[in-house]
């Protein structure tokens with residue numbers, strides 16, 4: 001009895017430590033997602049080098065700048081209702097502009113595929 005208790009303890013302890021750690025890292029389960037800070041939004045870059053270059057020279061100027069009024073890169077909450085509009089509307093707004101969002105998002109050479117990839121990257125969500 002005693003012996004088995006002793007062997008169980010460390011694993012329970014590890015599990016607790018693991019969960020606390022995971023909570024710190026990601027916000028366990030259904031914790032409210034906090035919007036990214038300016039430096040978090042500014043540090044995020046697409047994995048693809050070419051896309052990252054495009055992003056740095058256009059979208060990032062506003063989408064990593066809280067005072068621009070644009071949904072910030074990585075701010076899942078801010079992007080969610082926009083993403084729900086679907087790929088067609090998002091593309092239309094990216095290409096033709098939408099309120100403070102300039103036509104082509106200042107990337108005149110961007111293809112439709114690149115716009116969709118950039119939106120998916122910034123929103124952290126799949127665009128369909």
Ligand code: HEC
Pocket residue numbers: 058059060061062063068069070071082085089090091093094098099100101102104105106107110115118119
């Ligand atoms: C000059 C600033 C600026 C730049 C550069 C910019 N955006 Fe935006 N973007 C905005 C603002 C402001 C909004 C919010 C518009 C609103 O909802 O009123 C926005 C919104 C959007 C939306 C959401 C539109 C919707 O239907 O809700 C998409 C998609 C988007 N931007 C994509 C891009 C992409 C892709 C790039 C880079 C190629 C880019 N933006 C570059 C300012 C910018």
